Amino acid sequence: MVTLNNYLLVSGLLFAIGFAGVLLRRNIIIIFMxxxxxxxxxxxxxxxxxxxxxxxxxxxxxxPNYNGQxxxxxxxxxxxxxxxxxxAIIVALYRARQTTNVEDLNTLKF
Amino acid sequence: MQLPxxxxxxxxxxxxxxxxxxxxxxxxxxxxxxxxxxxxxxASVELFRTFPDAWNLxxxxxxxxxxxxxxxxxxxxxxxxxxTIDGLSKAMLIVVCGIGSLIHIxxxxxxxxxxxxSRYFAGLSLFMFSMLGIVFANNFAMMFIFWELVGVSSYIxxxxxxxxxxxxxxxxKAFICNRIGDFGFMLGILLVWTATKSIDFTEIQDALPxxxxxxxxxxxxxxxxxxIFCGTIGKSAQFPLHVWxxxxxxxxxxxxxxxxxxxMVAAGVYMLARVYFVVETSAAAMEVIAWIGTITAVLAxxxxxxxxxxxxxxxYSTLSQLGYMVMAVGVxxxxxxxxxLFTHAFFKALLFLGAGAVxxxxxxxxxxxxxxxxxxxxxxxxxxxxxxxxxxxxVYGFSGFFSKDAILIAASESNKxxxxxxLFAAFLTAFYMTRLFVVVFFGKARTEHAAHAHEVPVxxxxxxxxxxxxxxxxxxxxxxxxxxxxxxxxxHSLVPCIASCVGLAGIVIGFxxxxxxxxxxxxxxxxxxxFYFDEIYALIVWNTQDxxxxxxxxxxxxxxxxxxVRCLASGTWGCGFILRFIQYGNxxxxxxxxxxxxVALFYFILFFK
Amino acid sequence: MPLYLFWxxxxxxxxFGAAAVLNRNxxxxxxxxxxxxxxxxxxxxxxxxxxxxxxxxxxxxxAVMVLFLFIIMLLDLKAEQRRRxxxxxxxxxxxxxxxxxxQLVTVLHRFPAGDKPFPALTPGLNDxxxxxxxxxxxxxxxxxxxGVLILVASIGVVVLSKRELN
Numbered sequence: 071m072v073t074l075n076n077y078l079l080v081s082g083l084l085f086a087i088g089f090a091g092v093l094l095r096r097n098i099i100i101i102f103m104x105x106x107x108x109x110x111x112x113x114x115x116x117x118x119x120x121x122x123x124x125x126x127x128x129x130x131x132x133x134p135n136y137n138g139q140x141x142x143x144x145x146x147x148x149x150x151x152x153x154x155x156x157x158a159i160i161v162a163l164y165r166a167r168q169t170t171n172v173e174d175l176n177t178l179k180f
Numbered sequence: 181m182q183l184p185x186x187x188x189x190x191x192x193x194x195x196x197x198x199x200x201x202x203x204x205x206x207x208x209x210x211x212x213x214x215x216x217x218x219x220x221x222x223a224s225v226e227l228f229r230t231f232p233d234a235w236n237l238x239x240x241x242x243x244x245x246x247x248x249x250x251x252x253x254x255x256x257x258x259x260x261x262x263x264t265i266d267g268l269s270k271a272m273l274i275v276v277c278g279i280g281s282l283i284h285i286x287x288x289x290x291x292x293x294x295x296x297x298s299r300y301f302a303g304l305s306l307f308m309f310s311m312l313g314i315v316f317a318n319n320f321a322m323m324f325i326f327w328e329l330v331g332v333s334s335y336i337x338x339x340x341x342x343x344x345x346x347x348x349x350x351x352x353k354a355f356i357c358n359r360i361g362d363f364g365f366m367l368g369i370l371l372v373w374t375a376t377k378s379i380d381f382t383e384i385q386d387a388l389p390x391x392x393x394x395x396x397x398x399x400x401x402x403x404x405x406x407x408i409f410c411g412t413i414g415k416s417a418q419f420p421l422h423v424w425x426x427x428x429x430x431x432x433x434x435x436x437x438x439x440x441x442x443x444m445v446a447a448g449v450y451m452l453a454r455v456y457f458v459v460e461t462s463a464a465a466m467e468v469i470a471w472i473g474t475i476t477a478v479l480a481x482x483x484x485x486x487x488x489x490x491x492x493x494x495x496y497s498t499l500s501q502l503g504y505m506v507m508a509v510g511v512x513x514x515x516x517x518x519x520x521l522f523t524h525a526f527f528k529a530l531l532f533l534g535a536g537a538v539x540x541x542x543x544x545x546x547x548x549x550x551x552x553x554x555x556x557x558x559x560x561x562x563x564x565x566x567x568x569x570x571x572x573x574x575v576y577g578f579s580g581f582f583s584k585d586a587i588l589i590a591a592s593e594s595n596k597x598x599x600x601x602x603l604f605a606a607f608l609t610a611f612y613m614t615r616l617f618v619v620v621f622f623g624k625a626r627t628e629h630a631a632h633a634h635e636v637p638v639x640x641x642x643x644x645x646x647x648x649x650x651x652x653x654x655x656x657x658x659x660x661x662x663x664x665x666x667x668x669x670x671x672h673s674l675v676p677c678i679a680s681c682v683g684l685a686g687i688v689i690g691f692x693x694x695x696x697x698x699x700x701x702x703x704x705x706x707x708x709x710x711f712y713f714d715e716i717y718a719l720i721v722w723n724t725q726d727x728x729x730x731x732x733x734x735x736x737x738x739x740x741x742x743x744x745v746r747c748l749a750s751g752t753w754g755c756g757f758i759l760r761f762i763q764y765g766n767x768x769x770x771x772x773x774x775x776x777x778x779v780a781l782f783y784f785i786l787f788f789k
Numbered sequence: 790m791p792l793y794l795f796w797x798x799x800x801x802x803x804x805f806g807a808a809a810v811l812n813r814n815x816x817x818x819x820x821x822x823x824x825x826x827x828x829x830x831x832x833x834x835x836x837x838x839x840x841x842x843x844x845x846x847x848x849x850x851x852a853v854m855v856l857f858l859f860i861i862m863l864l865d866l867k868a869e870q871r872r873r874x875x876x877x878x879x880x881x882x883x884x885x886x887x888x889x890x891x892q893l894v895t896v897l898h899r900f901p902a903g904d905k906p907f908p909a910l911t912p913g914l915n916d917x918x919x920x921x922x923x924x925x926x927x928x929x930x931x932x933x934x935x936g937v938l939i940l941v942a943s944i945g946v947v948v949l950s951k952r953e954l955n
Contacts, residue, residue, distance in 0.1 A: 073906060074904075083893075084802065087807050093772050094768075103857060107809065124908045140927075173766070779885055
C-alpha cells in the first residue's frame with residue numbers, strides 16, 4: 071500500500087541528490103542538470119499532494135486536485151524555457167572563456 | 181528705618197561709581213570712598229542713638245525679599261537680604277565703620293603716590309559693603325554670600341600691586357584657603373538647613389531646642405557645628421588653614437590693618453558669636469573649637485618670636501589673638517570672644533597703622549633689623565605704638581588686659597590645660613612684642629634710612645592718636661558696656677594676677693635679651709621657618725597632584741585607550757577577520773552554506789521548543 | 790500500485806539520479822538523467838496523473854535533455870578528472886545531508902495523515918480533458934503568460950547565441 075509519505079520521502083531524497091550535485095560538480099552543465107533534478111523532485115511532491123487531496127465536483131465525481139497538476143505543468147514549461155536560455159548563456163560563456171569549469175568561470179574576488 | 185540700608189549700600193555705591201566713572205581721577209576716587217565710609221559711620225552713630233539698648237534688643241529684622249522659592253516642589257525657601265540690629269551687630273558696626281573710616285583717611289596719606297589708588301579705594305569700598313553685609317546678615321545664605329564677597333575683596337586688595345610676583349601669589353593663597361574653609365561652611369549651612377528647614381537665624385534658634393532634646397541628632401549637630409566652624413578656620417586663619425594670613429601682608433599696610441587685623445578675620449569669630457545658639461548644642465564640637473583656638477594661639481605666638489618683618493610679627497600676633505577668641509568661644513564664653521574682638525580691633529589696627537608709619541618713614545623698609553633708634557624721631561608713632569603694644573600684652577589698665585583676662589578666666593573654669601596654654605601664649609606675646617618694640621624703636625639706627633627717618637604727616641598720625649584712645653579705654657566697663665554685654669566677673673580670682681605676672685616676665689626677659697642687639701641672638705630654625713607648614717602643604721599639594729596626574733594618565737592610557745577603545749576596535753577587526761572566511765568567492769561553497777542554513781532553519785522551526 | 794513496483798521505480802529513479810550527479814562523463818551523466826526522468830514519469834502514472842506523465846516524457850526527457858546533449862556535444866566536453874576532495878568538506882557535506890534526511894524522516898513521521906491510503910477516484914476519468922478544461926478556463930491568463938515567456942526565451946536565446954559582429 072503506497073502512501074503519500076512514501077512519495078514525499080522519495081521526493082525529498084531526490085531533492086537531496088540534486089542539491090548534492092549542485093554543490094559537488096565543477097562542470098557547469100552538470101550543475102545545471104542537477105538543478106533540473108531538484109525541480110523534478112518538487113514536481114513529484116506536487117503531483118503526490120494533488121492526488122492525495124481529492125476534490126468532489128458537482129456531479130459527485132471524485133477528482134484529483136488539478137491545481138497541483140496545473141502547477142506542475144507550468145513548472146515544466148518554465149523549466150524548459152529556463153534551460154534554453156541558461157544553455158545559451160553557457161555557450162556564450164564558453165565562447166568567451168573557453169572553459170566550463172566553474173572555478174575558472176568565477177570572477178568573485180576573495 | 182532707612183538707616184541700615186544707607187549704611188549697607190553707600191559703600192557699594194561708592195565702589196560702583198569709582199569703577200565705572202572716576203578711575204582716571206585718583207584723588208576724586210579716594211574722596212568718594214572716604215565720603216562713603218564717613219556717611220556709613222554717621223548713619224551708624226545715628227542708628228546707635230535710635231536704638232540705645234545695646235544687648236537687650238532682639239532684632240527687629242528688616243527684610244528685602246531677594247530669592248523666593250516658595251512653592252517649587254513643595255519647598256519653602258527664601259533668601260532675603262535682611263538686617264539684624266542687636267547688640268552684637270551694633271558693636272561690630274562701630275568697629276567696622278569706625279576703624280574703616282580711620283583707615284580710609286590714613287590711606288589718603290599712605291597711598292598718596294600710588295598709581296592704582298582708584299582701584300585701591302574701590303576695593304576698600306567693596307570690602308566695607310561686604311563686611312557690613314556680614315554684620316547685618318540675618319540668615320545663613322546672606323551671610324555666606326557676603327562671606328564670599330569679603331574673600332573677593334581681600335583677594336583684590338592683597339594683590340593690589342599685581343606687577344610684583346609675591347602679591348598675586350599671596351592673594352591666591354588667601355582665596356584658596358578661604359575657599360577650603362567655605363566649603364565646610366557651606367556643608368554646615370546645608371546640614372543646619374536639613375535639620376531645621378530654615379536658614380533664618382531666628383527661626384533656627386526657635387527650632388533648635390526640639391532638636392537638642394532628641395539624642396539621635398547629637399552626632400548630626402556636632403557635624404553641623406564642626407562644618408560651620410570650618411568657615412571660621414578659613415576666614416579667621418585658624419590652625420590648619422592659617423598659612424594665608426602672614427602672606428597676606430604683601431598687601432598695602434592699611435589693608436593689612438583693616439582687613440587682616442580688625443575686621444575680616446574677625447568675621448569668623450563674629451559668625452560664631454552670631455550663631456552661638458547652634459554652636460552650644462554640641463559639647464564635643466566646642467571642645468574641638470577650643471583646642472583649635474588654643475593650638476593656633478600657641479603656634480602663632482611661637483612663630484612670631486622669630487620673624488624679622490615688622491608686619492609678619494604683627495600678622496602672627498593677629499593669628500595668636502584670633503586663636504584666643506576662638507578658644508573663648510570654645511570654652512562657652514562668646515561674650516569674652518566678642519569683647520576681645522572689639523578691643524583687639526582697635527589696638528591691632530593701631531599697631532598696623534603704626535607699623536605703616538614706621539615703614540613709610542624708613543622708606544618702605546620692613547625688616548626690623550634695619551630699623552632702630554626711632555624713638556626720638558617719631559614721637560607720635562612711638563607713643564601710640566607703645567599704647568597698642570601694652571594693650572596687646574594685656575598690661576593692667578589697658579583694654580587688652582580686661583578682654584584677655586575675661587577669656588583666661590573662662591578657660592580656667594572649664595579646662596585647665598587650655599588655661600595653661602593660654603598663659604604660655606600670653607607670656608610669648610609679651611616676649612615677642614617687647615622684642616619688636618625694642619628692636620624697632622630703641623638702640624641705634626641700623627641703616628641710613630632709619631637714621632633719616634622723621635615723623636609722618638598729620639593725615640597719618642591723627643588716626644593713630646584717634647585709635648589709641650579706644651585702645652586704652654575700650655576695656656573699661658563704662659565704655660564697653662555701651663556696646664557689648666561683657667561676661668560677668670565671678671568675684672576676685674587669681675587669674676588676672678597670674679596673667680599679669682606672666683606678662684611681666686615676658687616683658688623683662690624680652691627686654692634683657694634684645695637690648696642693644698645688632699642682629700637676632702636667638703635663632704630657632706623650626707620657628708623661623710614657621711614650622712615648615714608652607715613646605716608641608718606644598719609637598720602635599722604637589723604629591724596629590726602628581727598622584728592624580730599619574731592615575732589619570734594610567735587610566736587614560738591603559739584603561740580607556742587600550743582596554744576600551746582598542747579592544748572595541750580589535751574586536752570589530754577580529755570579527756571581520758573571522759567572518760571574511762565565509763566569503764571565499766566559491767559559489768558552490770556559498771550554496772553549501774545556504775543548504776546548511778536551511779537545515780538549521782528547519783531544525784529551529786520544526787523541532788526546537 | 791503495488792508497493793514493490795513503486796519501490797522498484799523509485800529506487801531506479803534515485804540510482805540513476807545519483808549516477809547523473811556522480812558520473813564523470815557528461816554524456817553518461819545526461820543519459821542517466823534521462824532514464825531517471827523516465828522513471829519519474831512512471832511514478833506520475835502511478836499517481837493517476839497521466840497527462841503530466843506524458844508531458845514529462847515529451848518535454849522534459851524528450852526536449853530538455855536532448856537540448857542538454859546537443860550542448861554537451863557542441864562544447865565537446867571531456868570527462869572530468871578525478872579530483873581530491875578534502876576530508877573536512879566531505880564530512881561537512883555528509884553531515885548536512887544526514888541532517889536533512891533525518892529531518893525529512895522526522896517530519897514525515899509526524900504527518901500521520903500521510904500514512905493513509907490514497908482516496909479512490911471515480912473510475913474512467915478523462916485526465917487530458919479535465920486538465921484542458923481547467924487550463925483554458927481557470928488558468929487562462931497564466932497560460933497566455935507562459936506563451937509570452939517562451940517567446941521571450943526564444944528571442945533571448947537567439948540574441949545570446951549571436952557571434953560578435955566584426
